[in-house]
Amino acid sequence: MLETTDIAAVALQESGGSAVSKEGAAALAVGLGALGTGYAQSRIGAAAVGAVAEDDEMFVTGLIFTALPETLIIIAFVTIFLV
Amino acid sequence: MKVRTEGSSNYEYVTARVRSRKKKLFDEDDYRKLVRMGQGEIARFMEETEYGTEMNALGTRHSGVDLVEYALNRNLAKHFDDLLTWAEGPLYDYVANYLRKFDAWNVKTVIRGVYTDAAPEDIETDLIRTGEFSERRLDRAAEAGSIEDVTEQLSPTIFGDPLDAAMGDFESEDVLVPLENAVDRAYYAHLLDELGRTVPNSPEALYGEFLEAEIDFRNLRNALRIARSGADIDPADYYIEGGQLFDREELREVATNVDELVERVRASTYGAELSRALEELEAADSLIRFERALEAALLEYSSKLSNRYPLSVCPVISYILAKEREVRNVRAIARGREAGLPVEEIEEELVMT
Numbered sequence: 001m002l003e004t005t006d007i008a009a010v011a012l013q014e015s016g017g018s019a020v021s022k023e024g025a026a027a028l029a030v031g032l033g034a035l036g037t038g039y040a041q042s043r044i045g046a047a048a049v050g051a052v053a054e055d056d057e058m059f060v061t062g063l064i065f066t067a068l069p070e071t072l073i074i075i076a077f078v079t080i081f082l083v
Numbered sequence: 084m085k086v087r088t089e090g091s092s093n094y095e096y097v098t099a100r101v102r103s104r105k106k107k108l109f110d111e112d113d114y115r116k117l118v119r120m121g122q123g124e125i126a127r128f129m130e131e132t133e134y135g136t137e138m139n140a141l142g143t144r145h146s147g148v149d150l151v152e153y154a155l156n157r158n159l160a161k162h163f164d165d166l167l168t169w170a171e172g173p174l175y176d177y178v179a180n181y182l183r184k185f186d187a188w189n190v191k192t193v194i195r196g197v198y199t200d201a202a203p204e205d206i207e208t209d210l211i212r213t214g215e216f217s218e219r220r221l222d223r224a225a226e227a228g229s230i231e232d233v234t235e236q237l238s239p240t241i242f243g244d245p246l247d248a249a250m251g252d253f254e255s256e257d258v259l260v261p262l263e264n265a266v267d268r269a270y271y272a273h274l275l276d277e278l279g280r281t282v283p284n285s286p287e288a289l290y291g292e293f294l295e296a297e298i299d300f301r302n303l304r305n306a307l308r309i310a311r312s313g314a315d316i317d318p319a320d321y322y323i324e325g326g327q328l329f330d331r332e333e334l335r336e337v338a339t340n341v342d343e344l345v346e347r348v349r350a351s352t353y354g355a356e357l358s359r360a361l362e363e364l365e366a367a368d369s370l371i372r373f374e375r376a377l378e379a380a381l382l383e384y385s386s387k388l389s390n391r392y393p394l395s396v397c398p399v400i401s402y403i404l405a406k407e408r409e410v411r412n413v414r415a416i417a418r419g420r421e422a423g424l425p426v427e428e429i430e431e432e433l434v435m436t
Contacts, residue, residue: 043095050099050169058103 022083033076040069092174094394100169101402104162107133108409111435117416118426118433122147125417134158145208151417153208155410160185160213162406166399177290177396180274181403183241185214187270190233190242191263193224197233198259216240230262245269252320264305264321271298275325289388290396296353296384299326300377303348306334310341311370328353356380371431378434382408408434 020028048062109117109132117125129151130138137154145153163182170178189210196206206225212218220236227233230253234246245265252261274294302323309318319335328351329337337344345361348354360376382404389398412433419429 046093047095047099050096051103054100054103054107 026079026083029079030073030076033073037069037073040072041066044069092170092172094174097166097169097174098393098398101166101399105398105402105405108405109413114412114416114433114435117413118419118429120420122417122420125420126151129154129413137161148417148421152414155413156209156211159406159410160211163213163403166403170399174396174399178399178403179215181400182214183270183273185211186216186240187242187266189214189216189221190224190237190246190266193221193227193233194230194259194262194266196225197227197230241273242266242269260321264323267301268323271301271323271325287395289392290400293385293388293397293400295325295327297381298323299328299353300381302326302329302334303344304374304377306337306344307341307364307370307373310344353380356384375432375434378408382434 045066048058048066051058052062117128120128126138126147129135134154137157138150141150141153141157163185166178167175167182192209193206196209203222203226207222210221210225212221220240224233224236227236231250234243234250237243237246242265245268246262249261249265253259271294275291305321305323306318306329309321317335319331322329322331322334328348337347341364345364348357349361357377357380360373360380363376364370364373382401385397385401385404389395389401391397412435415432416429419432
């Protein structure tokens with residue numbers, strides 16, 4: 001995550017002059033975390049829907065596994081309160 | 084016949100559905116029950132399972148063992164068409180290519196039907212309507228009056244040229260083996276074409292490996308059959324390209340000597356998987372049991388691949404094989420009961436994993 005903010009800092013330096021503010025970096029972190037979550041959930045979700053289509057009993061299991069990557073973004077959300 | 088579909092494959096969705104369906108196939112207990120049932124009981128059992136819809140739909144037109152068989156075929160076609168509706172991207176291409184197997188099957192059914200002068204309606208009911216051929220092409224091939232007509236009907240397809248080439252052999256010897264092998268060869272040749280060069284250890288490479296194994300097993304089976312029948316046929320003529328176990332010349336050498344063949348297979352990469360099959364062959368000297376063991380080995384191999392590469396075409400292929408196996412098992416049971424075979428003999432015909 002540190003590298004990403006470094007790159008972002010370099011990229012934004014030209015127009016803004018100073019590096020990204022602390023809040024900005026935290027927002028970036030949350031955003032990137034959300035992207036990761038979305039990617040993971042899309043693939044798990046597809047598999048879960050497939051399983052549920054064949055067997056209704058898979059619904060709860062499928063839901064749990066689809067929601068698991070949610071932890072990623074929840075933990076990323078903590079950064080907001082740390083800055 | 085290169086159809087490259089754009090976009091990415093939805094392996095997650097398809098493999099999840101396929102695995103769930105594979106789980107629902109008959110297991111050993113079901114077979115044990117089925118083998119001991121009478122004809123009526125088998126039909127009733129089938130109505131309560133997966134095949135119920137088809138049994139009811141066809142119940143007015145057919146009865147007894149025929150009903151079971153047609154219901155099995157129709158159900159098979161339904162499931163494999165489902166696979167094609169789900170799959171996207173390159174996965175669709177792989178599955179569609181593999182399902183050309185049923186085009187090959189249909190071509191062989193038509194040829195056999197025409198050869199035995201069966202009525203077109205009878206041939207049509209035996210076709211499995213999945214795969215690449217259109218309904219119309221199938222119907223017209225079934226209505227053909229002679230083998231020549233059939234090959235003419237099929238000339239625009241991948242089977243056209245190989246069938247033409249095999250006609251000479253067929254005419255001089257009046258056996259169907261050359262034609263049937265031409266069909267198989269055309270199917271496998273195009274399967275490997277499509278795969279092209281692959282990165283080692285990628286899902287595509289494993290799929291290629293699986294196809295190679297299938298070709299090797301088929302070559303092996305053909306060689307043994309020719310050796311056993313004692314017919315004066317050159318096994319190399321029936322060699323299917325693409326395997327890695329034998330080349331054409333080697334096949335000719337080993338086909339005359341069964342012991343050498345067995346040794347050869349034992350030393351190869353399939354040694355471990357085929358050890359049971361080879362023992363059967365040596366001990367019982369029974370070709371049928373060897374062939375069944377060979378099929379079981381292929382099934383196991385495909386399951387192994389599908390576990391090693393969960394997000395690839397392997398689970399789908401494994402499902403196709405297992406479903407096909409189930410259909411053949413149930414048919415063997417139904418036909419066996421009809422003919423009044425003893426339970427043990429029918430069980431020998433079954434392939435279970």
